[in-house]
Amino acid sequence: MGVDVLLFLVVGALAVGCAIGMLISDNAVHSALFLIANFGCVAFMYLMLDAPFIAMVQIAVYAGAIMVLFLFVIMLLGAEQSHDTTTVTFRWLTGAATILGASLLFALGLPLVIGGFQLPETAGRAPLLRVVNAGVSLVRTQEIAPAEPAAAATADPAATAEAPAAAPAEVVRFSGEVQVTLTGGSLSEPLVLNNVPFGEATDFFDVPAGDYTVQLLRQEDGQIMAAPYPLTLAADSVTTLTLFGEYDFEARKLLKLVPVANSLAQVGNDEGRFILFNAYTPQTLSFIDLGPDQAINTTTRDGATVLLDTVIAADIAFEGAPVTGTYREGTYSLALINSDLEIIHRLDNYTITADTEKTLLLMPDGEQPVPADADPDSGGIQFPAGFTFRSTVLPGLVFDTEPSFGSPLGIGRILFTVYLLPVNLVGLLLLVALVGVIVISRPSGEKQERRANIRRRVSRPLVNVIAQQTGGEVTTETPKLGSGDGS
Numbered sequence: 001m002g003v004d005v006l007l008f009l010v011v012g013a014l015a016v017g018c019a020i021g022m023l024i025s026d027n028a029v030h031s032a033l034f035l036i037a038n039f040g041c042v043a044f045m046y047l048m049l050d051a052p053f054i055a056m057v058q059i060a061v062y063a064g065a066i067m068v069l070f071l072f073v074i075m076l077l078g079a080e081q082s083h084d085t086t087t088v089t090f091r092w093l094t095g096a097a098t099i100l101g102a103s104l105l106f107a108l109g110l111p112l113v114i115g116g117f118q119l120p121e122t123a124g125r126a127p128l129l130r131v132v133n134a135g136v137s138l139v140r141t142q143e144i145a146p147a148e149p150a151a152a153a154t155a156d157p158a159a160t161a162e163a164p165a166a167a168p169a170e171v172v173r174f175s176g177e178v179q180v181t182l183t184g185g186s187l188s189e190p191l192v193l194n195n196v197p198f199g200e201a202t203d204f205f206d207v208p209a210g211d212y213t214v215q216l217l218r219q220e221d222g223q224i225m226a227a228p229y230p231l232t233l234a235a236d237s238v239t240t241l242t243l244f245g246e247y248d249f250e251a252r253k254l255l256k257l258v259p260v261a262n263s264l265a266q267v268g269n270d271e272g273r274f275i276l277f278n279a280y281t282p283q284t285l286s287f288i289d290l291g292p293d294q295a296i297n298t299t300t301r302d303g304a305t306v307l308l309d310t311v312i313a314a315d316i317a318f319e320g321a322p323v324t325g326t327y328r329e330g331t332y333s334l335a336l337i338n339s340d341l342e343i344i345h346r347l348d349n350y351t352i353t354a355d356t357e358k359t360l361l362l363m364p365d366g367e368q369p370v371p372a373d374a375d376p377d378s379g380g381i382q383f384p385a386g387f388t389f390r391s392t393v394l395p396g397l398v399f400d401t402e403p404s405f406g407s408p409l410g411i412g413r414i415l416f417t418v419y420l421l422p423v424n425l426v427g428l429l430l431l432v433a434l435v436g437v438i439v440i441s442r443p444s445g446e447k448q449e450r451r452a453n454i455r456r457r458v459s460r461p462l463v464n465v466i467a468q469q470t471g472g473e474v475t476t477e478t479p480k481l482g483s484g485d486g487s
Contacts (some may be wrong), residue, residue, distance in 0.1 A: 007048060015041035028074045032067055039063040053366070053411060064431065067079055067219070070278055072436055124235030128262075129178050131193055132201040134363040134394055135225065135243040135255040136277060177219040178243065182231070185210030201397055209235045214257060216243065226255040238262040240359055240397065244279035244319075258323045260359060266402045270329045272352040273401065276313055276336075277322045280345075280362040280391050283338040285316040287325060287360070294333040294348070296341055307341065322359075329354040335389075336362060346390040355404060359397035365390040 015038050022034035039062045046055035180193040186208045196202060196219075210233060216226035225247050233239060238261070245256040260277055267273045278285055289310040291297060297308040310333070313325030334347040345362060403410035415423050 004048060008045070011041050011044050011048075015045075017434070032070050032074065032108070036063045038068050039067070053408060057411075069434070073434070074189045077438070109242060125208075126206040127233035127235065128204040128238045129233065130202050130204045130240050131196055131240045132240055132361065132394065132397065133178055133196045133198050134361055135178070135198065136246045136364055142459065169449070172290070177221075178225060179217045179219050180241075180243075181215040181217070182207070182212045183215070184212040185233070187212075199396070200393060200465040204238070204399070207233055209233055209237075214241065216255060216257070218247075223249055224254070226257055229257040231259060232318050238264055242277065242279070244277075244361075244363060256319070256321070258322075262357060262359065262399070264357075264401050266404050267326055267355055269404045269407070270325045270354045272329060272354055273326045273357040274313060275322050275357065276316050276360045276362070278316045278318050278320065280318075280364060281338070282318040284318070285336045285344060285362070286311055286340055287313040287316065287323075287334065287336055289327070290333040290346075292396075296335075296337065296343070298341060304343065327352055345393060347393065353398075355401050356398055357401050359394075361397065362391055363394060365392045380412075408451055457483050463484075 018034045018038040022031045025031040043055040043058040095306045177195045177197050182191040212231045214229040214231050218225050239261040242258050242260055243255050246253050256362045276287055291309055298305050312327050316323045329352055331351050334350050335343045336345045337343050
């Protein structure tokens with residue numbers, strides 16, 4: 001038995017004992033003190049669940065403000081001690097409480113009996129899906145050179161006409177919008193996403209849970225850009241369908257698809273989460289914090305080079321499974337490095353926000369000049385063996401996760417969404433309890449009849465009251481009793 005289980009048993013037993021003591025105590029003040037002790041035990045359980053904010057609210061609101069109000073009412077009415085414990089004032093209260101308790105047990109137990117003592121399973125939220133186009137569609141194009149400014153008029157017009165025109169610059173663009181089609185599942189007709197441009201992501205959209213087939217076509221001519229891909233979407237899942245790789249119709253190269261599993265689950269306090277995917281280099285990468293000096297720091301131990309910088313995520317294989325890591329909120333200089341401790345890609349002044357998840361997709365840059373030794377007559381676009389594309393990280397793949405457990409935002413979202421009805425019922429219960437304290441604490445006994453026609457005794461003479469109201473003095477002779485000698 002662990003320490004946490006032992007503490008739970010001890011504190012739970014103490015909470016139950018305090019609740020019983022509150023019910024059986026004849027002294028109203030003692031009952032209130034037992035209830036305060038019960039609130040303290042519940043607050044301690046919240047601390048064990050790593051929810052310090054709720055624990056402090058439990059102490060401040062329930063054990064503090066509400067119980068002070070209860071004690072104030074008890075003291076005001078002077079009902080610390082029950083007057084007559086043998087006389088039943090509210091004879092109907094026992095029967096009403098018994099009927100209500102039995103009805104509650106019946107309402108809670110009937111579904112369990114009908115369902116074979118198994119709680120019904122919820123259907124869950126519909127899966128969320130978005131598509132990211134990081135596929136390289138290699139297209140050789142010629143850009144028109146900018147027009148030269150008009151030359152000044154000369155005496156020889158033929159000289160101007162013979163001036164050579166600027167040669168058009170030849171570049172390779174990663175272009176082409178794609179069309180993504182989902183078929184299968186419970187869809188009555190295919191779900192089509194048109195005009196998904198390179199280097200961008202669609203918004204998340206709901207898709208019914210089920211098994212689907214993803215088809216990828218080039219938007220301009222309907223050419224197949226990838227083999228049909230089977231995709232399974234489960235309830236409550238969040239998926240980024242990533243298109244990556246190199247597409248070259250002449251060289252018969254197709255794009256690849258990989259589903260990146262995102263999560264709306266809570267991150268640690270003051271931390272953000274990363275999901276990293278390497279679609280750029282056939283090397284295994286690590287994601288590190290370069291530190292204040294913005295450089296890789298190493299040392300030698302037992303003849304081996306050891307990295308001193310903080311590693312956020314490691315073993316990011318080329319086209320392998322996405323790797324997840326978390327890091328605290330702030331602005332840093334981050335880098336993706338290979339096993340030789342060489343920087344593949346830098347992220348300077350990179351801001352990490354708490355309670356967010358970012359998908360870092362490392363891929364080739366959007367436009368590259370054609371190398372001078374490239375073969376323009378080859379089938380497809382082929383580059384020399386030593387040519388490498390620049391790397392880039394696709395921006396904008398960030399969304400908010402559920403707020404951290406115990407944070408004010410997290411508590412507010414839970415209380416006013418999932419537990420809105422219980423919170424309202426607890427508020428109503430506290431109101432009924434306050435009214436019950438006032439009613440039950442009234443001293444029993446016969447009511448004193450209000451005596452009529454009895455002059456109220458005043459502490460000041462009537463003359464002084466009139467003088468104060470009129471602002472003047474009223475002179476009168478006050479009768480005096482005799483001295484007792486007959487005079």
